[in-house]
Amino acid sequence: MSVEFEVVIGLEVHAELKTKTKIFCSCPTEFGGEENTHVCPVCLGLPGTLPVLNERVLEFAVRAGVAVDCEIANFSKFDRKNYFYPDLPKAYQISQYDLPICKEGKLEIAVDGEKKIIGITRIHMEEDAGKLLHSGNTITSSHYSLADYNRTGVPLIEIVSEPDMRSPEEARAYMEKLKTILEYIDVSDVKMEQGSLRCDANISLRPVGTSKLGTKAEIKNMNSFKALQKALEYEIERQQEVLEEGGTIVQETRTWDEEKGITVSMRSKEEANDYRYFPDPDLVPIIIEPDWVEEIKNSLPELPDAKRKRLVEKLGLSEYDAGIITESRALAEFFDKTVTLFNEPKTVANWIMGDFMRLLNVESIEVKDSKVTPEKMAALLENQADGKISGKMAKTVFEEMFVTGKTADEIIKEKGLVQISDEGSLGEIVDNIIEANPKSIADYQDGKKKAIGFLVGQIMKETKGQANPGVVNKLLQEKLSQL
Amino acid sequence: MSSLTELTAHELKGLLDKGEISSKDLVKEHLERIEKVDKKVNAFMTVTKEEALKQAEVVDEKRKRSEQLSPLAGIPMALKDNMCTKGIRTTCSSKILHNFIPPYNATVVEKLMKADSIVMGKCNMDEFAMGSSTENSGYFPTKNPYDLNVVPGGSSGGSAASVAAEEVVFSLGSDTGGSIRQPAAFCGVIGLKPTYGYVSRYGLVAFASSLDQIGPFTRDMTDCALVMNEIFGHDHKDSTSAPVEVPDFTKALNNDVKGLKIGLPKEYMNEGINPDIIECYKQAVAKLEELGAVCEEVSLPHTEYALPIYYIIAPAEASSNLARYDGVRYGLRVEGEDIVSMFKKTRSQGFGEEVKRRIMLGTYALSSGYYDAYYLKALKVRTLIKQDFDQVFEKFDCLLTPTTPTTAFNFGEKVDDPLSMYMNDICTVPANLAGVPALSMPFGLSKGRPVGLQLIGKAFGEGTLLRVGYTLEQNTTLTRPRPELKGVM
Ligand SMILES: [Zn+2]
Numbered sequence: 001m002s003v004e005f006e007v008v009i010g011l012e013v014h015a016e017l018k019t020k021t022k023i024f025c026s027c028p029t030e031f032g033g034e035e036n037t038h039v040c041p042v043c044l045g046l047p048g049t050l051p052v053l054n055e056r057v058l059e060f061a062v063r064a065g066v067a068v069d070c071e072i073a074n075f076s077k078f079d080r081k082n083y084f085y086p087d088l089p090k091a092y093q094i095s096q097y098d099l100p101i102c103k104e105g106k107l108e109i110a111v112d113g114e115k116k117i118i119g120i121t122r123i124h125m126e127e128d129a130g131k132l133l134h135s136g137n138t139i140t141s142s143h144y145s146l147a148d149y150n151r152t153g154v155p156l157i158e159i160v161s162e163p164d165m166r167s168p169e170e171a172r173a174y175m176e177k178l179k180t181i182l183e184y185i186d187v188s189d190v191k192m193e194q195g196s197l198r199c200d201a202n203i204s205l206r207p208v209g210t211s212k213l214g215t216k217a218e219i220k221n222m223n224s225f226k227a228l229q230k231a232l233e234y235e236i237e238r239q240q241e242v243l244e245e246g247g248t249i250v251q252e253t254r255t256w257d258e259e260k261g262i263t264v265s266m267r268s269k270e271e272a273n274d275y276r277y278f279p280d281p282d283l284v285p286i287i288i289e290p291d292w293v294e295e296i297k298n299s300l301p302e303l304p305d306a307k308r309k310r311l312v313e314k315l316g317l318s319e320y321d322a323g324i325i326t327e328s329r330a331l332a333e334f335f336d337k338t339v340t341l342f343n344e345p346k347t348v349a350n351w352i353m354g355d356f357m358r359l360l361n362v363e364s365i366e367v368k369d370s371k372v373t374p375e376k377m378a379a380l381l382e383n384q385a386d387g388k389i390s391g392k393m394a395k396t397v398f399e400e401m402f403v404t405g406k407t408a409d410e411i412i413k414e415k416g417l418v419q420i421s422d423e424g425s426l427g428e429i430v431d432n433i434i435e436a437n438p439k440s441i442a443d444y445q446d447g448k449k450k451a452i453g454f455l456v457g458q459i460m461k462e463t464k465g466q467a468n469p470g471v472v473n474k475l476l477q478e479k480l481s482q483l
Numbered sequence: 484m485s486s487l488t489e490l491t492a493h494e495l496k497g498l499l500d501k502g503e504i505s506s507k508d509l510v511k512e513h514l515e516r517i518e519k520v521d522k523k524v525n526a527f528m529t530v531t532k533e534e535a536l537k538q539a540e541v542v543d544e545k546r547k548r549s550e551q552l553s554p555l556a557g558i559p560m561a562l563k564d565n566m567c568t569k570g571i572r573t574t575c576s577s578k579i580l581h582n583f584i585p586p587y588n589a590t591v592v593e594k595l596m597k598a599d600s601i602v603m604g605k606c607n608m609d610e611f612a613m614g615s616s617t618e619n620s621g622y623f624p625t626k627n628p629y630d631l632n633v634v635p636g637g638s639s640g641g642s643a644a645s646v647a648a649e650e651v652v653f654s655l656g657s658d659t660g661g662s663i664r665q666p667a668a669f670c671g672v673i674g675l676k677p678t679y680g681y682v683s684r685y686g687l688v689a690f691a692s693s694l695d696q697i698g699p700f701t702r703d704m705t706d707c708a709l710v711m712n713e714i715f716g717h718d719h720k721d722s723t724s725a726p727v728e729v730p731d732f733t734k735a736l737n738n739d740v741k742g743l744k745i746g747l748p749k750e751y752m753n754e755g756i757n758p759d760i761i762e763c764y765k766q767a768v769a770k771l772e773e774l775g776a777v778c779e780e781v782s783l784p785h786t787e788y789a790l791p792i793y794y795i796i797a798p799a800e801a802s803s804n805l806a807r808y809d810g811v812r813y814g815l816r817v818e819g820e821d822i823v824s825m826f827k828k829t830r831s832q833g834f835g836e837e838v839k840r841r842i843m844l845g846t847y848a849l850s851s852g853y854y855d856a857y858y859l860k861a862l863k864v865r866t867l868i869k870q871d872f873d874q875v876f877e878k879f880d881c882l883l884t885p886t887t888p889t890t891a892f893n894f895g896e897k898v899d900d901p902l903s904m905y906m907n908d909i910c911t912v913p914a915n916l917a918g919v920p921a922l923s924m925p926f927g928l929s930k931g932r933p934v935g936l937q938l939i940g941k942a943f944g945e946g947t948l949l950r951v952g953y954t955l956e957q958n959t960t961l962t963r964p965r966p967e968l969k970g971v972m
Pocket of ligand 1: 038
């Protein structure tokens with residue numbers, strides 16, 4: 001008899017904050033840069049140096065906290081997490097242990113249209129470590145390792161979820177939602193590939209209907225949403241196999257091997273460090289005024305959930321469309337701006353989700369770098385609505401606009417793409433086509449109504465596609481009925 | 484005529500201002516003195532002769548141009564070797580930092596350089612400031628200028644000895660549990676541990692961050708006030724630095740203690756205190772009463788816990804502060820088969836016995852399962868000790884105690900008995916735990932060895948300590964002994 005298992009997943013997400021300078025010194029946080037050039041005595045942990053908190057880090061952490069409904073602590077402090085590793089110049093990481101800056105938040109996810117609330121246990125601030133490059137595979141098997149401390153001291157927030165997720169899809173949805181929110185509130189670059197957004201997962205199985213948590217494994221090194229989902233899928237299978245064969249899960253840290261598509265054991269709990277956390281005596285406690293939190297709350301932009309709700313309720317978009325448009329703040333703002341200039345939300349949404357997103361994807365361009373602006377898109381849609389150009393023409397114009405950045409008017413003029421809607425001149429062309437296609441007329445009169453499509457095609461060909469299809473149809477119907 | 488090296492900064496200032504001597508003369512004289520006595524005293528880890536002479540010329544030029552100069556301009560001084568000096572080796576008297584040359588200056592060093600004081604060199608100390616005799620230096624012990632057979636105290640033994648032996652006019656030390664005051668007492672000079680946060684710790688190589696403070700060694704109260712004027716003050720590079728204004732401390736030098744309420748903590752007068760020291764202490768009390776002060780016995784009931792909790796808190800912080808010496812980036816590296824063995828070999832060979840002992844103590848106190856019983860409990864008791872001081876300072880202006888239970892002891896006498904060595908800090912540790920200022924001043928001799936009196940003040944109440952000290956200085960001859968330097972001169 002086989003037992004059915006329930007999956008329990010919690011995520012620990014690290015987001016690099018996009019402050020200009022590091023958390024405890026004034027070195028730049030900029031990504032890249034020659035090795036060991038964004039460093040100073042403080043972030044190198046030279047003897048005698050002391051950390052001084054960058055207040056922007058605190059502000060960004062509070063922003064993140066209020067954006068996911070956290071309670072902001074009015075008293076918080078930094079602690080030292082002690083362990084030896086060459087990427088950690090002080091041999092301790094300044095982090096927060098028992099009094100994090102934010103706690104007890106939540107966010108809403110949706111999987112297949114089903115909504116669910118995921119709890120957020122806490123958010124805390126900490127400093128990033130440096131980067132090591134080993135001559136071999138691991139540090140212990142290497143002849144030498146090179147250390148780059150540019151990233152040392154870049155501010156991070158760690159966002160710890162409750163073990164509320166029940167499938168890899170939910171975990172992915174949570175991660176995507178978190179990314180969207182952090183992007184909206186402008187505190188992080190949220191690029192998983194560059195490591196500015198990182199995620200570890202705790203995953204365990206338990207028999208359906210039981211409440212006691214199973215033994216968990218911690219999975220690391222998942223560098224994309226896809227990797228997160230795949231690693232969790234693999235891990236579920238692995239744990240299920242072990243349990244079904246009567247084995248027990250070992251509490252351990254496992255790393256996701258992207259190439260092989262498997263998770264591999266890194267270290268067991270017995271080997272785990274005792275980090276000997278204690279309050280950092282070099283930093284003073286953080287006292288937060290409720291007024292300041294309120295100020296930050298009021299300065300937040302409209303968040304994705306609220307935006308989506310407005311798009312559905314006020315602008316009449318479908319849940320699905322609103323969901324896609326609000327997934328990125330840049331896209332949503334593009335939409336909002338365009339709608340203020342061309343007040344047909346559904347048309348705007350279709351264009352954004354259609355040609356615009358397609359071309360952005362194909363060319364790997366971000367919204368902010370696109371040559372198409374809301375003004376240009378609105379002007380194009382204006383032309384189409386006026387009947388000046390057809391829908392088909394509009395697509396052609398848009399593609400050109402995307403590449404060159406020219407306005408719709410410029411492109412229409414250059415290509416001579418003006419729609420002919422004048423019944424007089426179109427009437428003449430219609431007459432000529434009728435005259436030249438007696439066979440089709442006969443078919444039509446025999447009841448083969450499809451023949452009209454062929455005639456329209458001929459007219460469009462004659463006018464190089466500039467004829468207004470509506471007017472052509474109307475004229476054809478009239479003239480054919482008079483025959 | 485007395486030699487220049489005997490004089491204090493404010494006495495020398497008069498000669499410099501009148502043009503009777505130049506800074507270069509002064510530096511040369513002190514370099515000669517170092518040359519002559521330091522072979523025996525061993526106060527210095529590094530003497531920066533060339534830099535000092537060059538610096539003196541610069542100051543002489545400034546004086547010629549009649550520039551506005553600090554009272555300490557051109558005055559030779561020394562720094563404990565745990566204060567970072569740009570381009571000058573800073574070892575903490577540890578093998579693990581044998582070749583460490585900081586790329587930056589500690590804030591106090593910056594300040595003294597701005598005041599045009601002349602850095603003559605870096606002083607020997609107990610390794611990483613852990614010890615009470617300077618026998619724990621990773622290089623050599625410093626001798627007491629009063630008697631080369633006894634220790635100068637520690638951990639700032641080199642700084643204290645350099646001032647007592649008249650190798651420099653003043654020096655800086657650091658005090659975590661008595662490391663300025665105890666050697667000041669042993670060497671017959673003045674040593675002040677300021678209020679926690681009054682002097683920037685930036686650039687002071689940390690031993691126990693919540694206790695460490697930098698302070699001066701001088702030969703009289705006026706010099707002490709002059710050095711305080713230069714090194715005190717808020718520093719944005721140190722988060723624990725207090726954002727307070729610094730008064731002109733020379734204004735506190737009043738020869739008047741009338742009506743001042745001085746508490747005499749009974750817990751400090753235990754059976755472990757040497758009778759000669761008690762005798763000196765009683766004389767001081769009598770003198771102060773005679774001068775109009777009101778001296779009364781007071782109680783600080785949690786005093787007995789100060790030493791045990793100090794030996795939890797300080798090692799705990801040290802175990803973390805000293806973890807960075809791993810051979811990866813600077814200092815000693817002993818190669819190993821892999822990274823872990825490199826860490827182990829470097830730290831095993833780089834640190835001395837006492838440092839290792841405290842790292843182990845501290846690591847243990849912070850370990851999971853022991854944290855609550857040791858570290859957390861120690862922090863709670865620390866709060867009680869602070870409250871003791873708060874309470875007595877509601878009624879009293881300052882407290883008077885002996886600085887140490889004994890005078891300077893012989894080399895090797897306590898080095899194998901850490902507990903008895905730790906007991907030497909019994910009178911000094913509470914001020915560090917409470918963060919309040921405390922000053923040790925010489926007051927008589929016992930069998931030829933100096934005796935120290937300790938004045939403890941309210942937070943930011945250094946002025947009162949100077950006032951009491953200055954008054955004693957003006958009214959007795961016991962406050963300024965001089966070593967004979969037998970066998971040296
Ligand atoms: Zn830096």
